[in-house]
Amino acid sequence: MRSQNLRHNKSETATLTWSIHLKRFYSRNIKRSLPLYIMFLPIIIYYTIFRYLPIGGLIIAFKDYRIMDGIMGSAWVGFDNFIKLFSNPYCLKVLYNTVFLRLLSIIIGFPVPIILAIMINEIKKKWFKTSVQTLIYLPYFLSWVIVAGMVVSIFGQGNGSILNHYIKMFTGYTIPFLNTPKSWIMIFVGAGIWKDSGFNTILFLSALTTIDPTLYESAAMDGAGKFKQIWHITLPGITSTIIVVLILSLGRVMQMGFDQIYMLQNAAVNDVADVVVTYIFRVGIQQGNYSLTSAMSLLESLIAFIFIFTSNKIARRFGESLW
Amino acid sequence: MKANRDEKIFSAICHVFVTMAAISCLIPLMNLFSISISGAEAVVSGKVSIFPVQLSFESYKTLFKISPVIRAFRNSLFLTVVGVFLNIAFSVLAAYPLSRPYFKGRAFLSKFIVFTMLISGGILPNFILMKSLGLINSYGSIWLITLISTYNVLIMKSFFQNIPNELSEAACVDGCGEFRLLIKIILPLSKALLATITLFYMVANWNEFLNTLMFIGDPKKYTMTVVVQEMIRNSSMLSDAAFMDPETAKNMTGEGIQAAGIFVMMVPMLCAYPFLQRYFVKGVMLGSIKG
Incomplete structure (x- = not known):
């Protein structure tokens, strides 16, 4: 009975401290940066689509690219090109x-x-x-x-x-x-x-x-x-x-x-x-x-x-x- | 004694060499300008080198009559004004968060954008991307491709970082948001920087060529660079067009029209240059600070 209670308490403190940590982490780090993340979000999207996606697009070097099939649908040809x-x-x-x-x-x-x-x-x-x-x-x-x-x-x-x-x-x-x-x-x-x-x-x-x-x-x-x-x-x-x-x-x-x-x-x-x-x-x-x-x-x-x-x-x- | 004589000789060499370099930058401009405002006969007989001979403005008259230069000029202006506005807005949005020391993950995000300076997909994937977005023949494609120059973002970032922290902290005591801080405090303190970056983007937009060539197929939407380039490539065609009318043909040369076109394109840069030169020097030096 006592030991069960103890264990219960222990886990409760564990969850408690964990959520406190999370909260503290949030208020210390994320909260202040949040507006900045919102500001920077369009930039991340932009760089992903217009800078990184084109690099990935070079994958067609290993494909027989046809406009009809698209980049994903075109057949792989290995090092043929x-x-x-x-x-x-x-x-x-x-x-x-x-x-x-x-x-x-x-x-x-x-x-x-x-x-x-x-x-x-x-x-x-x-x-x-x-x-x-x-x-x-x-x-x-x-x-x-x-x-x-x-x-x-x-x-x-x-x-x-x-x-x-x-x-x-x-x-x-x-x-x-x-x-x-x-x-x-x-x-x-x-x-x-x-x-x-x-x-x-x-x-x-x-x-x-x-x-x-x-x-x-x-x-x-x-x-x-x-x-x-x-x-x-x-x-x-x-x-x-x-x-x-x-x-x-x-x-x-x-x-x-x-x-x-x-x-x-x-x-x-x-x-x-x-x-x-x-x-x-x-x-x-x-x-x-x-x-x-x-x-x-x-x-x-x-x-x-x-x-x-x-x-x-x-x-x-x-x-x-x-x- | 010897050192003194050495110094004099060296100084003389420097003056001569530097003057020659400066003149070499001036002569091609004067040559073009002179050809554009000289009479046809003088141009054909090769009398025109640096100074105009037989002053005549026929080249300009014909240029405006037979080629779409006016429309192209308007297009370039439109492309540049909207482009620069978008460039500045998004570059600020990128540079400001990266300049804040408390922005979590800024080291990673800086690398995220700097990496694209080292490696890029080249022109082909850009073309396929714009095609699949349906932006061919729209200026949207050019604005999107050139939206942010990472180099300029790095310049801005290091400038924002050097604004004393006390200023922004004092402003933020009563808890103003990041957007207000940026607009009310940081940007007004960065007028010189904004002028510099505007200049860089302006030059890039006005001189934009490859993307226009790739994405814009509609001749009505051609910009100055493309139109003038076509004139240079097909100068014979140009004189043919002028020679259709025998009356104009007498006072006209292909070279003259071509030079006039080039000069019209140069006008905005030449007008802005004296005012913007010091910002240019500042900007290049800012860029040399490793960000």
């Missing part, structure tokens, strides 16, 4: 072009904002500095449509194009810069640098302001020349910014901006200028070959992922990392 992809030399070429153009853009374009920032930092006259910065940041705001128009107007063979006008004046004929693969690649990379350097220049300029100016004074007193100062003070001072920017751009190695490539490419240079995103657009979206192109898309994501992970690993060695 990948086998098709790898046995098609044109697909491999497209993948190669993507990596090649991106890496080339990064390797050539990466030092430009650093050099620009160091040089702008050297300018003492305020009005000159601001007007130079104003002009250098401007291209970032222009759409690729506009930049492509400028490229055609400068390097093209039409009546208005500046460069060929002068070449014709001296030699009597025009040079098809935009229709020759080698010069096209150079123009492509150059246009990218022209448009995007301003953005990173801002980053490096702000990193430069954090360097202690007394370091330069003492270095100058020790007789260090300008180039030695840059090598031993300026560059080490902005190394962490350099590394972060480099990782970010390596991480985007597969994310070739569609606008840039689509607007600059032309039939004559298709051999070097057709990249994953334009291929997917043409063969996937316009011609409706969904499964093959989503296999390519998946492969692209995979390569991008490897690039991000490796570059982050390298960055960790320098004591920097993105996550």
Whole structure:
């Protein structure tokens, strides 16, 4: 009798403390966050439908996707699409072009904002500095449509194009810069640098302001020349910014901006200028070959992922990392 | 002595190089502008490089007459204004909760959204998704796809975090809700940030191209980017259209109309740029703070 009572009491206290804990947990943690959850709910729904669902949609790379059957109803085909992809030399070429153009853009374009920032930092006259910065940041705001128009107007063979006008004046004929693969690649990379350097220049300029100016004074007193100062003070001072920017751009190695490539490419240079995103657009979206192109898309994501992970690993060695 | 001379040489090199870089940003603009307002004969004979020759506005007149530029301009404006409004509203809704230290699960939810910066499905699944939602040919598809830029959310989040906590706590002593706190205290303190983010979204919306190309098939709904791009691609077609009327043909070139179209598209950016440049610099620097 007594023991039964005791046991009963025990379980009662147990339930009691449990509900108290729950209540306390609720009032301490959830209650205050509840309005925030309500606020954030649309965001979760948005990211699930418009960011995560499309990633899941790449599952059609393993299927024979037919619009009638839907993603779920289409038949599984295993790695058929990948086998098709790898046995098609044109697909491999497209993948190669993507990596090649991106890496080339990064390797050539990466030092430009650093050099620009160091040089702008050297300018003492305020009005000159601001007007130079104003002009250098401007291209970032222009759409690729506009930049492509400028490229055609400068390097093209039409009546208005500046460069060929002068070449014709001296030699009597025009040079098809935009229709020759080698010069096209150079123009492509150059246009990218022209448009995007301003953005990173801002980053490096702000990193430069954090360097202690007394370091330069003492270095100058020790007789260090300008180039030695840059090598031993300026560059080490902005190394962490350099590394972060480099990782970010390596991480985007597969994310070739569609606008840039689509607007600059032309039939004559298709051999070097057709990249994953334009291929997917043409063969996937316009011609409706969904499964093959989503296999390519998946492969692209995979390569991008490897690039991000490796570059982050390298960055960790320098004591920097993105996550 | 030597160090001093070094310094002077270096400074001179810097000035020359930086000036060249700045001029290289200016010349293409002046070239286009000059072509657009020069006479046809001067353009054809290649006399126009940086400065206009034989001032003439025929290119603009023809442009407005033969191409749907005015309608496209209106479409772009509509797309941008509504788009930016939606962008800002939803970015705030995403950034504010993540900036509150007492928001349970914020670490996980931050990762939940940051992960999408690292990996994405690409354009194809987006297209299939919009097709199955029946949003093809509607601006809704563009607004939805570009609704939130995770990068901008991270900038906003780190800015909200740096607003002193005392301010919001003082306001919340008499127990105001999170929504009121956000609207009455946090947002008024973030005007500079909102200007910056608005600028980023504005540029992105105005220059939006790929999604319009993918989702919008109705030529009546084309935006500036698509219309101008078509003009550049088919410049010969453009001059054919102009040459239908022999009277106009005399004063017209395809290049001129094309340049005029590009310039019309550039006008809003060029007007806004001087006022917004300092916000742009601020925003880029905010973004460099790891969130």
